[in-house]
Every structure is written in C-alpha cells, then in structure tokens.
Amino acid sequence: MFISKKKPALVMMTLVSAMAIMSACGDNKSSNTLSNAVPSNTEASSNANASAPAAEQSTAPAAESVDELYAKAKEEGKVVVYSTSGRANDAAETFMKQYPGIKVEVSKVKSDEMMDKVTKEQDAGQFNPDVIITKEVSGAVEEEMVMQGRYLKYLPEDIAPMVDEPYRTQAEAYANYVEFRTLFYNKSTYAEAPVTNWWDLTTPEFKGKVYTADPLSSPAFMDLFTTMVINSDDMAAAYKEKFGEEIKLNGTENAGYEFIQELFDNGLIVLKGSDDVLDAIGKTKSDALGLAVSGDVSKNEENGWTIAPIYDIKPKTSVPDSGYFFIANKAPHEAAAKLFLRWMMGEKDGTGEGLAPFNEVGSWVPRSDVKTKNDISFEELNLWLFDGDKLYNTAPKVRDFWIKQK
Amino acid sequence: MANKPAVTVKRPRLHNQTLNWLTNPVHLIGLAALLFLAYTIVWPVLKILYTTFLWRQQDVRLTGEADPGHFTLYHWTRVLASDMSMSLFYKPILNSLGVGFAVSALSMLLGCGLAWLVVRTNIPWKKTISFLAVIPYLLPSWILSQAWLTFFKNGKIGGTPGIMQALLHVSPPDWLSYGFVPIVFSLSIHDSVFFFLIVGAALSSMNSQLEEAASVSGAKRLTVLRRIVFPLVLPSILSGFILIFTKAISSYGVPALLGTPVNFYMISTMLYSSMRSRLTTEANVLSLTLMIISMVTIYLNQRVVGRRRSFVTVTGKDSARTLTSLGRWRYPAAGMATAGMIIISVVPLLVLLLQSFMLKEGEYSLSNLTMHYWWGGSDPDINTGEKGVFQNPIFMLALKNSLYIAGVSSVIAAVIGLILGYVVARGRQSWLGRAVDQVSFLPYLIPGISLAAIYISMFAKPTFIIPALYGTITLLILITVVKELPFTVKAGSASMMQIGRELEEAAQISGAPWFTRFRRILLPLNRKSLMSAFLLVFIGAMKEMELIILLITPRTETLTTITFYYAEKGYEQLMNVILMIIIAIVMTVYFLAVKFGKADLTQGIGGQ
Numbered sequence A: 001m002f003i004s005k006k007k008p009a010l011v012m013m014t015l016v017s018a019m020a021i022m023s024a025c026g027d028n029k030s031s032n033t034l035s036n037a038v039p040s041n042t043e044a045s046s047n048a049n050a051s052a053p054a055a056e057q058s059t060a061p062a063a064e065s066v067d068e069l070y071a072k073a074k075e076e077g078k079v080v081v082y083s084t085s086g087r088a089n090d091a092a093e094t095f096m097k098q099y100p101g102i103k104v105e106v107s108k109v110k111s112d113e114m115m116d117k118v119t120k121e122q123d124a125g126q127f128n129p130d131v132i133i134t135k136e137v138s139g140a141v142e143e144e145m146v147m148q149g150r151y152l153k154y155l156p157e158d159i160a161p162m163v164d165e166p167y168r169t170q171a172e173a174y175a176n177y178v179e180f181r182t183l184f185y186n187k188s189t190y191a192e193a194p195v196t197n198w199w200d201l202t203t204p205e206f207k208g209k210v211y212t213a214d215p216l217s218s219p220a221f222m223d224l225f226t227t228m229v230i231n232s233d234d235m236a237a238a239y240k241e242k243f244g245e246e247i248k249l250n251g252t253e254n255a256g257y258e259f260i261q262e263l264f265d266n267g268l269i270v271l272k273g274s275d276d277v278l279d280a281i282g283k284t285k286s287d288a289l290g291l292a293v294s295g296d297v298s299k300n301e302e303n304g305w306t307i308a309p310i311y312d313i314k315p316k317t318s319v320p321d322s323g324y325f326f327i328a329n330k331a332p333h334e335a336a337a338k339l340f341l342r343w344m345m346g347e348k349d350g351t352g353e354g355l356a357p358f359n360e361v362g363s364w365v366p367r368s369d370v371k372t373k374n375d376i377s378f379e380e381l382n383l384w385l386f387d388g389d390k391l392y393n394t395a396p397k398v399r400d401f402w403i404k405q406k
Numbered sequence B: 001m002a003n004k005p006a007v008t009v010k011r012p013r014l015h016n017q018t019l020n021w022l023t024n025p026v027h028l029i030g031l032a033a034l035l036f037l038a039y040t041i042v043w044p045v046l047k048i049l050y051t052t053f054l055w056r057q058q059d060v061r062l063t064g065e066a067d068p069g070h071f072t073l074y075h076w077t078r079v080l081a082s083d084m085s086m087s088l089f090y091k092p093i094l095n096s097l098g099v100g101f102a103v104s105a106l107s108m109l110l111g112c113g114l115a116w117l118v119v120r121t122n123i124p125w126k127k128t129i130s131f132l133a134v135i136p137y138l139l140p141s142w143i144l145s146q147a148w149l150t151f152f153k154n155g156k157i158g159g160t161p162g163i164m165q166a167l168l169h170v171s172p173p174d175w176l177s178y179g180f181v182p183i184v185f186s187l188s189i190h191d192s193v194f195f196f197l198i199v200g201a202a203l204s205s206m207n208s209q210l211e212e213a214a215s216v217s218g219a220k221r222l223t224v225l226r227r228i229v230f231p232l233v234l235p236s237i238l239s240g241f242i243l244i245f246t247k248a249i250s251s252y253g254v255p256a257l258l259g260t261p262v263n264f265y266m267i268s269t270m271l272y273s274s275m276r277s278r279l280t281t282e283a284n285v286l287s288l289t290l291m292i293i294s295m296v297t298i299y300l301n302q303r304v305v306g307r308r309r310s311f312v313t314v315t316g317k318d319s320a321r322t323l324t325s326l327g328r329w330r331y332p333a334a335g336m337a338t339a340g341m342i343i344i345s346v347v348p349l350l351v352l353l354l355q356s357f358m359l360k361e362g363e364y365s366l367s368n369l370t371m372h373y374w375w376g377g378s379d380p381d382i383n384t385g386e387k388g389v390f391q392n393p394i395f396m397l398a399l400k401n402s403l404y405i406a407g408v409s410s411v412i413a414a415v416i417g418l419i420l421g422y423v424v425a426r427g428r429q430s431w432l433g434r435a436v437d438q439v440s441f442l443p444y445l446i447p448g449i450s451l452a453a454i455y456i457s458m459f460a461k462p463t464f465i466i467p468a469l470y471g472t473i474t475l476l477i478l479i480t481v482v483k484e485l486p487f488t489v490k491a492g493s494a495s496m497m498q499i500g501r502e503l504e505e506a507a508q509i510s511g512a513p514w515f516t517r518f519r520r521i522l523l524p525l526n527r528k529s530l531m532s533a534f535l536l537v538f539i540g541a542m543k544e545m546e547l548i549i550l551l552i553t554p555r556t557e558t559l560t561t562i563t564f565y566y567a568e569k570g571y572e573q574l575m576n577v578i579l580m581i582i583i584a585i586v587m588t589v590y591f592l593a594v595k596f597g598k599a600d601l602t603q604g605i606g607g608q
Helices: A008-025 A027-046 A048-057 A066-076 A087-098 A111-123 A140-146 A198-202 A219-230 A232-243 A255-265 A274-282 A294-303 A334-345 A388-404 B011-023 B025-051 B057-061 B074-080 B085-120 B126-138 B141-152 B163-168 B180-204 B208-216 B221-250 B253-262 B267-276 B280-307 B327-355 B395-426 B431-440 B448-459 B473-483 B485-496 B501-509 B514-525 B527-543 B546-551 B559-569 B572-596
Strands: A078-083 A103-108 A131-134 A151-153 A175-186 A210-213 A269-271 A289-293 A307-309 A320-328
Touching: A066 A078, A066 A334, A078 A087, A078 A111, A078 A334, A087 A103, A087 A131, A087 A334, A103 B559, A111 A131, A111 A140, A111 B448, A131 A334, A140 A151, A140 A388, A140 B057, A175 A219, A175 A274, A175 A294, A198 A232, A198 A255, A210 A274, A219 A232, A219 A255, A219 A289, A219 A388, A232 A255, A255 A388, A269 A274, A269 B253, A274 A289, A274 A294, A274 A307, A289 A294, A294 A307, A320 A334, A388 B057, A388 B085, B011 B025, B025 B280, B025 B395, B025 B431, B025 B448, B025 B473, B057 B280, B074 B085, B074 B280, B085 B126, B085 B180, B085 B221, B085 B267, B085 B280, B085 B327, B126 B180, B126 B327, B126 B527, B126 B572, B141 B163, B141 B180, B141 B253, B141 B327, B180 B221, B180 B253, B180 B485, B180 B527, B208 B221, B221 B267, B221 B280, B221 B485, B253 B267, B267 B280, B280 B431, B280 B448, B327 B572, B395 B431, B395 B473, B395 B485, B395 B514, B395 B527, B395 B559, B395 B572, B431 B485, B448 B473, B448 B546, B473 B485, B473 B527, B473 B546, B485 B527, B501 B514, B514 B527, B527 B559, B527 B572, B559 B572
Parallel strands: A078 A103, A078 A131, A210 A269, A210 A289
Antiparallel strands: A131 A320, A151 A320, A175 A289, A175 A307, A175 A320
C-alpha cells in the first residue's frame, strides 16, 4: 500500500519506525531512568567517602534492647529477607517460634542478581527487603552497593566486642559465617593431605589430576586466583620454598599469573560447579585433587563422598568468602530486621539457636565466644585478606588472562 | 492499490488511502501489536543497545580510560577487535553457530520424520507416539545431558565411570563424551518437539488431494514428497528451524555442563560469565551479537518464504484425507518409533520417579523404598528434618500460584501468538507483517536476567496508563507471555499461512465483523496450533526459573522457588517429587485438552 515493493532496507525502516513509536511512548520514562542512572553512578563514585558515614550511621542505634526491638517488630509484623544462602530459611524457622507475631519471608537470590534487583527497586523508589545476606562478587558488593548506601552495615554494640577482625570494623560489614575455596582430596586414597604448597599442583605428579569449578561462571573461584595475582610476592616466595630457586616468568606478568598458566599447562580440568568437582574426586577412589568450597565438606555423607579439605597450603590456604549481613536502605521493617539479624548472630553471648545453621563444619563464625565445629579455629586459618578494592579492579584482568588460556 | 509512487498524490486521495489502510483489520491489529511489541521488547533491546555505547562506572575495572557516562566504542572494540576477541567472541560464536545449525538440522530430521509418520501415514499407535514426543520437553534439559554423561563419560572428569566404559572397557573419546556432539544430541532431543508440533500441524491441514493428483499423474512417492509436500510445509519447516536455532544458541545449562571439561564455550556460556562477573556491558554486547545473527537468519527466511506466492492449503472446500500406506513397514516403523521414544523419554522419567521413592540414592533394594519424600513428617535423620513435599506448609500456595501463572499466561500467550501470527501471515508482503515477525522472536535472545532487570525499572512505577506492576503476578504473566512470543507467533503464523483468504472474505461479504470472523473461522481452524502453543507455554512456564526468581517478591511462592530451595540444599529426591508433580499436572492438562478441547494432535484440524 504505502510501500508496495519489498526491499532489504524495509527491515531497517521497520525497526526505525518501531523505535520512533516507542521512544515517543516511553519518553517521560526514559528521561527519568536514564538521567537518573548516570548522575547516581558518578555521584556515588566520587563521594565514596562521603557516603561511608551514611553506612556507619546504622551501627549507632544498635544499642536498642531485644525487648524494645520485639515490641516494635510486632507492630511491623514481618521481615523480608533476600539471601544467597538457604541457611536463612533454617534460622527463620527457629526465629518464628521464638518471636511469634513476626513472619519471616526469605527470597533466595544469587549475589549478582540481588545487586541488580535491589538497585533497580531502590532506583524506582521501591524499598522491599529488610535484611540482606550476601556473598561478595569480587568486591562489587562493596563498590556498587555498600559505598552507595544501598546495603547498610549493622553490628549491635553489645555483640561487637566479641567479633574477630576484620569483621568488627575493617570489613565492609559483619559476616556471620566465613567459607573459602580450598583443595580437597579423597580420604580413601590419601591418609593425609597430599600437598602443602599451591605449586605442588604444577608438578608432573598431578598432571591432568587437578579439577576446579569454572571460575568463569563462579566468580568466587576467580577471586582466589585474583588474590594470588594481587599477592604475587607471596606466590613467588612459595615457589622458591618449593623448588629452591627464583621463579622464572614465561611471558607472564607475575608469579600469580605464572601459577595460572602452569596449572593450565599441567592439564587443569575445568568442570561446571563445585559439586561436579567433588563428584569427580570423591565418588570413587581417586588420586586427583579438586578445588571446591570448604562448606561442601558437610555434604559428604549426603552425596556419598569420601573427601577431606586441606586447611594448610603455602603461601596461604585461600581467601575468605564471607557471608555478610546487611540491613537494606530504607528497610520497611527495620526493627524486625534488627531482631532477626541478632537472632542469626546467636544473640549477645553467641549461644542462640539462630546461629546453628551458620556454625557448621567447613564454615566459621568469626566470633571469639563461639566454639567452631571444625578442628581448626578461625584465627589459626592461614588466609589472605579479602581486599575488595584491589579485587574489584584486578578481577577483570585475571578473567581476561584466564579466557585467553583457552 | 497504491502501486504508483505517492509523489503527485492529492490530499483527498491520500486521506482515502490512509482511511482505507486503517480500516483493514490486519493493519489495525498490526499497529496495536507493534505498539505492544515496541514497549515490551524493542524498548528493552534499545536500552541494552544504548548501554553498550556508554562508559559505566564498572568499566574503570577494565581500563583507565573509562569516563563514566560518556560515549565510547570500547565495548564493541573489546569484543570484536581486540586481543581478547578470539577467545571471547570468535571461537564461541563459531561454536554457537555450529551447535545452532546442527541442532536445527537434527531436530528437523527427528521432528519432521515423526510428524510425517504420525500425520500422513497409516502407522498404528499414533496417539501414544505423539504423546511420547512431548515428554522430552517436559524433562529439564540437564537431565538429558546428565543421562548422556552416565553412558558416555570417560575418565577425564573422574567420578563413577560411564556405563560404556564399565561394560566395554573402552574409554570413549573426548569428542563423544563432551563438547559439540553431546550438546547437539541433548538439545535436539529436548527441543525437537517444537518441530514435531509445528510441522505436524501444517501437514495435518494439508489437502491430500494435492498428493493424490500427483500420484494419479504418475509421480513416485518420493517425488510427491519432494515436489508437493515439502514445498507446502516449507514455511513451517523454516519457522521451526529458526525457532530451534535461536533456542539452541541461547541455551546455557547443557553447554555449561557438557562443554566446560573440553573448553567448549558458546556465546551463551560466555555471556553468563560476563553477567556473573559484573561485566554487564560485555554481556549486553554479546547478547546483541546473538540478536543480530538471528535477525539475519529471519530476514533470509522471509526472503525465501516471501518469494513464494501461496501456501494456502485450507480452503472453503472440504476434502477427505487419505493416508500414505506404509505397507509391511507399518508395524516395524511404529515399533522403532515407539522404542526410540521410550528410550529417550519414558526411561529417564521412570528413573526419576523411582528415585523419588528411594530413601538413599543409588541403593536399589526393596527396603530402600519409602514414601517419605512425598508425605513423610519431619525426621532428623533424613535431610536434616525436612518434611515430605505434601507436608511442606507452602506447597499448596506454591502449587496454586504456579497453576495460576502457567494457566493464565499460556492461554494469553497462545491467543496473542495466533493474533500476531495472523498479522505476520496476512501482512507477509508489507512492512508491518515483517516487523512483527522480526521483533517477536527477539525475546529468546535477550538473556532472561537482563529482560527481568529492565522490567523491574519499567514496571516499578506507574507509566502512562500502565500501573505499577512490579511485585504483582500480572508482571510475571506478562513476562512469560513475552518470553514465549517467538514460539507462539511462529506457530501462529505458520498455521495461519495455510488458511485461505476466501474463507474470511466470504464471511466478510456476509457482513461478519472481524471479531466474529476471528472467533468463528480462524480460531476453530487454528485450534490445533493454538493447543500446541498453549501446551508448550504451559510446560515452559511451569519449568521457568530465571525470570520468576528475579521478578518474584517474597509473597509469590511457586513450585520452582521450592525446587530452587531443595536444589540448594542438595535434596535430590524432594526435587524429583516436585518434578513428578509438575509432569503429572502437564499430563493431566494434555489429556483434558485432547478430550475436551478436541485438539487431538494426530487428527486433522477442526476435529474432522
């Protein structure tokens, strides 16, 4: 009719007209979101320091007593939790018995998706969650959520003195449990840990016998390798200790990168997830080693594995993967949120039932007054510091390096 | 009508033309459809496109040059022309294309072959076979890849040895165990039902007089297939091809499980990685490349289909359908088809069912059987006290929500698909039809997470006449409908293309308004395609995870959120119970549809 002949250009025209229609429709909206998005980003980045006090603010009124909180929380009636871990569900069950009248609603969301969800919600003026339980994503949670005042730190004054550093003052927030990536071996093959140094994995003995979950799809695994790159001096020292000579770099930038490259050269096998790795080494007798999450040791029986984690590797065993607790910005049920957080922390003396799901084999509660279920205490673990800022900026480079190894 | 250029046209004529153009229901509906698609699909895609040309705060991580908020081509250069491009883009894209074409071809073979057997021949057990064909799609796709590994895995990924290795003491080569070959097989088996349904619908509405005429004139059976049947179902085949192609290149779970051990990455797996590593813009660029590839494929498809004049096979005249006789191959063919289907669908299903009754995994003894996971109470020794599914306090609520979301969205999706399909089929020669065709298939290629994230900001606040939908079930329904548009529109247009205009014209002359024509003529004639669309969207919605997880607010529990919870805890049997319940529901819906909707997939359209 209007256009009687069909030309390839028509496809484009169609699109253009569609765009025109649509931009006309969504005009007022687009100007909102887009103009908002840009300044809020720049603003937040430039005044990272300025917004830090905002984050600390919420630690101040932490002195409220449990009774006061419960009274207020009953009026609020419920608490909404976004959590990366199912442990929150277990704590919620005991909480609702202890504090009738407050309903806990837990949504399980992956850490990176949670960042998107909360950011979009808050930008649109919707404040849904009260409690945030999340792992780090290579420092992005701190940079993109904590510094922007979207997630707020909360550590009650009466509990703070018992909390181990860095989680009392230095870290981005209090973490109720700490896990990490480490090497696992099969107990039925080895009587004791077969390696003591990360560089052992690059020796012919372990050629084609090292498994890892794919760091490309699980950033927490990449964090360990990134930390090795950041602390390349440690890696170089460990190399010297192992082989008795200075490390020679084969075209890589430092000992951290060199380690990754030598792992690949030695036939590193990448599997989809942590469970696949433990299936590979733990289901039947195997002399291979696998990189997996320390907390997985608790699934040993359930999955028919005979695996054991190694808790002492040189130069350092690993980097912590902490389960942080936050209150969400403008939480609609703030008192209930605080009450639930306290419950999960095990209350003032750390003996509360709410802590039980977090104090498990393979994970540590960084409180001096809480007895761990592991053979080794949190202080004795030889871990690198989780340097969120450096990780955030180094992780993409290490990821690039990893991709190029393919 | 308006074949001459409009340069010298006078006002009144232009006015008349416009009026005339607008009174055509195809155009009116087409415009409405385009508006809907523009808001729900094109707008989000443009937003994604826009972000790829801007520096973000996150980009400071990649390069010191980043200047947040300003224009840049960095992201495109990084993906397409940097020292990263080979590993980040070119190798994965070749893998994606390879898998896409191979899966489409294999599914075509499986789907069309089966459709032809069931619809056009006198093969026995038709109902059984067409029911079995739906089952692989019911199973989560990872189950098929897991099954593949159980048979063919070699020593490389450790664990218990594969069955082939255990029995034959031969280690299968890597190419058989991982990467391209198993990915193609798993995806083809899972998705070929789309081909089966689309092509089956087309075949069943084909007038067999055409075949008879050819046979009478002395054409051999193969010639009839090649010269008559094939060209007539070509639009359906091409639709199926593009659909499966898009589905395959955007799939994540199967390539991740089977590809990683041999470093076989596709764009979809790379994209997932970018997303999880908070390199959102990189993920956006990657998903746009997938969209561009598919736009090209669709365009080529339109060229092929557009050149042919007509595919009309349903006209006002009724016709008897005669079936091709398979002769002595009748029973062997039926046996082989059934056996094949049983191996790929019934066996995995039964294994899962059995596992849901097994107290401990992998222990095959009578004493190990239990109903605990179905309705047992809390036992601290099993799954740390987790109760059976029917005892789970939120189970009933979740079941209700799932049924509601899946039920409502599949009905809406099927009808919208048919209406848009009508626009595509009738407007095949105009820009309107092509635009609707092009745009409607994009949702498969927008990563679910990105789409959901954009929908949060689009629907969190009231805009125009659209109320704030975020947090309501309506938004979940909307996004399910949108996400399934590629399939529903393709199915709708393939089936609409076969229906002659004269039926509508006759009604029009008799004074029937468009809505009556749609309800009384088009809807009944397309019943079967409508039914398949409904069924597959229903299944898809029951299985959907990604979209729902992000858009759900804590109050909306569904069966998939329970599955998610069980999966995280490693409660496999409980997951299997939920899966079985979902499958039972879908089967019930299927049988109800066949019985009361007269939508038997093996019979001709309109329940002839």
